[in-house]
Amino acid sequence: MAALWLKLRAVPGWLWPLAIGAVLLVLPFLGLNYGATRQIELTLILALIVLGLNLSLGYAGELAMGQVAMYAAGAYAAGLANKAGVTDIWLQLLIGGGAALIVGLISGIPGLRLGSWSLAMTSFFLILIVPDVLSIFKEETGGRNGLAGIMPATSFGQMIDGRTYYVLIVAIAIVVFALIRNLVVSDHGTALRVLKQSPVLASSMGISVFRAKLTAYAIGAVPAGIAGVLFANLDLFISPEAFAFSFAMTVLAASIFGGSASIYGALIGAAVLQFGMNQSTNFSKFGLIISGAFLLIGGVAFTGGLSGLVRSLVRKADIAAKRRVGIEPVPAAPADVERLDGALLRTDGVSKAFGGNQALSKVSIEAAPGAVTAIIGPNGSGKTTLLNMISGFYRTDAGTIELDGRPIQGLSSYRVARAGVSRTFQTPNIPEKLTVFEAVQAGCYATERASVFASVLRLPSFWRARRENRAAAERALALVGLSAQRDEPADSLPLGNRRLLEVARSLAASPQVVLLDEVASGLDEDELEVLESLVRRLRDAGMTVILVEHNFQLVLRLADDIYVLAQGAVMAHGTPEQIESNPRVMEEYLGVTAETNAAGGGDHE
Known part of the structure; x- marks a missing residue:
């Protein structure tokens, strides 16, 4: 039956x-x-x-x-x-x-x-x-x-x-x-x-x-x-x-x-x-x-x-029938990361206030291709606000945001995405009534898509875009290890897999810059290993990766360059080694004084 x-x-x-x-x-x-x-x-x-x-x-x-x-x-x-x-x-x-x-x-x-x-x-x-x-x-x-x-x-x-x-x-x-x-x-x-x-x-x-x-x-x-x-x-x-x-x-x-x-x-x-x-x-x-x-x-x-x-x-009925017949999951597509052309993203003196609250004050950062640039800081320091401004959701009160020398601070958010900037969110935003595969394939909309006319009449451009988008979605799913869940409802996934799904969706369109907003939160050890490996491969392939993260040890392992925000301003900037040895960062970000750090042997976990 x-x-x-x-x-x-x-x-x-x-x-x-x-x-x-x-x-x-x-x-x-x-x-x-x-x-x-x-x-x-x-x-x-x-x-x-x-x-x-x-x-x-x-x-x-x-x-x-x-x-x-x-x-x-x-x-x-x-x-x-x-x-x-x-x-x-x-x-x-x-x-x-x-x-x-x-x-x-x-x-x-x-x-x-x-x-x-x-x-x-x-x-x-x-x-x-x-x-x-x-x-x-x-x-x-x-x-x-x-x-x-x-x-x-x-x-x-x-x-x-x-x-x-x-x-x-x-x-x-x-x-x-x-x-x-x-x-x-x-x-x-x-x-x-x-x-x-x-x-x-x-x-x-x-x-x-x-x-x-x-x-x-x-x-x-x-x-x-x-x-x-x-x-x-x-x-x-x-x-x-x-x-x-x-x-x-x-x-x-x-x-x-x-x-x-x-x-x-x-x-x-x-x-x-x-x-x-x-x-x-x-x-x-x-x-x-x-x-x-x-x-x-x-x-x-x-x-x-x-x-x-x-x-x-x-x-x-589909789920029950597949269990009885014993159908195996779809094999994963090749998970190789092709060469990516990242873009230099730079903010110069960016400021933003909400009423009387100064969320950002003259923030200048630079994220280079082929590198992981981390932005850390306590809650309320302005990290997500900065990502929202880069993404075009907020307008700058002052300062500029450039992508390979092209100003993008005046563009609407969808135009920023089409320019090559993709992102995840603090709270995974997963559409209802879409499968995992459909949710990831939707990420391709910023680049390769057929016109409405071609889609309705099924013209050759529709089939070409469909093939390319499906292949891109399969690769992105394989990169985060979710190929076996491709046909499951996307909103039924546990938190850790939802975050990996968001990463896959943000990578489906092969962006130049990817903004990862606290993407490691809620991941177990195996999922964290997948994420670490993926970020390193993206960096080595030439992508520009901006990582906002509270997991300090993960940041130290992945980042090439770190900016520390405090009260909306850049408090410190340097390599992981420089940031780890910065007493002000230890005190304000981790709550560790210089004396405690010396007595504890530098264990910040």
């Missing part, structure tokens, strides 16, 4: 939904009645709207209900184009999709610029003003009476009958779902999931937070616009009631119940809501109550909706 399960799991995942789509295509030819085919048509139209919401909500983490307004834009754009003489369905799809995209950009740019809940509020008010906008232009749109007189659609001059239109809706839904699925499983989709977990982490990996969120929101508008075109040509009449707030709640309920972080969750949720609403003869009266009930069920009873529940059960 376990072997059969693993054989079924070996089948490409996209084949199953494609098979379902093929079945839907032939149902009318098998005698399915009009009532059932209409429900399938309405389900697929609703699924397209939910699909767009899932892209912005489930993947980018932005609650935006504006898909209904984009749905209305697509429907009315198609209806008005039809009345103007454009009856060809393919031209209407272009017009409706374009209209929805424009609405998405107009509402998304200011909402995302303001941040926080601004996009949710912007999109919420967008839904509320749809009837008023239609009333203002009632001569063209019919106002609250609706837009009538739409002619039946044609395709290249040929009239489309009811059965052909059903096939057209199913085929269009299959294509749209396939294209969005291509985006979601690409590096851009992984970037969106990282962004949802932590914008700070995303920025450190070279992801532009604003651009990624706007891209997800704008692309998500297109399926809603397409759904509007299909809806307008279904009944040849458009009413403002079809885009009311209650329908927006239905879309949100379908997303949450089906699983917002899932492409096919959109179809599941739409099917449940559409067929469930069809069973209620008083839906118009109790629509909000029904939608609210599904929201509660999906949000409380199922973590991640129905698709999340299915995904969890499948993962457990």
